[in-house]
Amino acid sequence: MARIDLVDLAHSYGGNDAPEESFALKPVTMTWRQGGAYALLGPSGCGKTTLLNVISGIITPSRGKILFDGKDITPLSTQKRNIAQVFQFPVIYDTMTVGQNLAFPLKNRGVAKSEVDKRVAEIGRLLDLEPYLNRKATRLTADAKQKISLGRGLVRSDVAAVLFDEPLTVIDPELKWQLRSKLKALHRELDLTMIYVTHDQTEALTFADTVVVMHDGRVVQSGTPAELFDKPAHTFVGYFIGSPGMNIIPAEVRGREAHVGGHVIALDRAYGNLPSGAKIEIGVRPEFVEAVAPAPGLLTAKIERIDDLGRIRFARTRLGDAKLAVRAPAGFASVDGTAGLKFDPSHVHVYADSLLVEGAA
């Protein structure tokens, strides 16, 4: 169990001399508290697996340090870091029974047999693997195998953190949900630091208390699911989280007003501090724009189609070159294929060069 500090950590597969733009993991400094559940979320190739492998020690970072409870463990091998890792595909030792699989890490460390038996029984019970302890591990289904992989990590009492690398990829959909709840329950019960890599926002948002969103090798935002939803720090976060993602529209912002295509959208805060020459955009989630009957003073957009998601309807509209998804309230019906857009000023954010700008109240 440990607090994990990443200090100016970066990794480049091409060596440190390569330009920073090509780094697989760009410099990041952050602290993960002991007992937290963290998710590293981002599309393929965003560097999340690289970061995980750096923490587990499979990759030695080309720059920076990793501290476990304040102790620098960067040069230590995977073996000495006391971490557990669950991989994308279940890793089990074919010739062994489930029990032997669970005992393997302890045996390798020379733990006494009575202690091994005790721990294996305990973890077997915790993971509901008790009935299978004496069966060959190869014959089990994928989700049971993933539990065994996890169990091999948990069986060590000194484990500092449990790392998951997209562990639900090969699990059937209905079992995914079960296994995820199991992980959550284990996290509450064991007070372990868990780090979960995924590209699936549902998995990340339901599993973690803190979601770390990565994009192009960089950590773009780290926060609670609510923070990511309400106040994306980067247009990528807005777009990546939420379904449909945030609307990003190029605009001119002056004081408390944003100008889009000759129309004015009111803003909640004043933006007198915008850097000159930056690309200015406003971002607003579809949930906070309402489609109403066109009226003077409202932006008018062309409706392309309406997606009915059952609980909620979203109108896909076009405004000049920009595409906007907006909420279509019950009872809304377009007469001539256009709709007026009503923005909720408190949820309209301003971005300069993709980064959130805090306005003055």
Add this chain to the structure above:
Amino acid sequence: MDKIVNQKAWFLVLPVFLVVAFSAVLPLMTVVNYSMQDTFGNNQFFWNGVGWFKELLDPSTDLGGRFLASLGRNLFFSLVILAIEVPLGILVALSMPRQGWTVAACLVILALPLLIPWNVVGTIWQIFGRPDIGLLGYVLNAMGIDYNYVSNEIDAWVTVIVMDVWHWTSLVALLCYAGLKSIPEAYYQAAQIDGASRWAVFKAIQLPKMNRVLLIAVLLRFMDSFMIYTEPFVVTGGGPGNSTTFVSIELVKIALGQFDLGKAAALSLVYNLIILIVCWIFYTVMTNAGAERKPQEGAA
């Protein structure tokens, strides 16, 4: 419903019947026919029933003695080369590089002996081992080791075995290498996290994952070495005495040397039968081993 009668289908099947008849059934039946008869040349044959088979399995007769002795030598040879080539092949595969240009270089070097025709391999070693002009033979003798595969039985055996190891270990190594390459990287990473030693990694991951290719390697090497003819024939000609006369060499001696077609036919049938049975056993073991590894539904 009326069954459609179309005799034209026979024309499609007939060519196959003919090809199989001429290529397999007729030659085999000829051998079966010969095995029941004795001949003194001149195309004159005399009925002998199962006489040859009785003699073949009776060590007190000349034919039986020769057959059983050569069979024993053959089995011993197969076991020895398996005991050497399988562990050695695994070792070579384990020490091969996993990536980079050295992989291609290693593969080419390993494949070389496999590409050399059998009789050329025999000739190479026949010359290589000669005490007068062969590099190996000359050096050994110069070092004070009295090595001569023409006159010494043990030297002849060592030469034949080393030659086979040189020729065929590559096959085992290449098969094992393919098996090793198919192990996902995550297994090694997991083993590292689990604190497994090199030996534990081999025992828990590499060996089980190579299981199937190893079975294929053992099967191929056993069958091949059990049918070996050309290389020892070229190097030792079955000698000194009969010490390296394997079943196939004995068979050729009887059939072409003495022109005892009856005896040779009986011998080749029994020889064939042994190979078929061993093949069948291997096949059954392999398919069962494969079925055992299929995951059971609903086990979790």
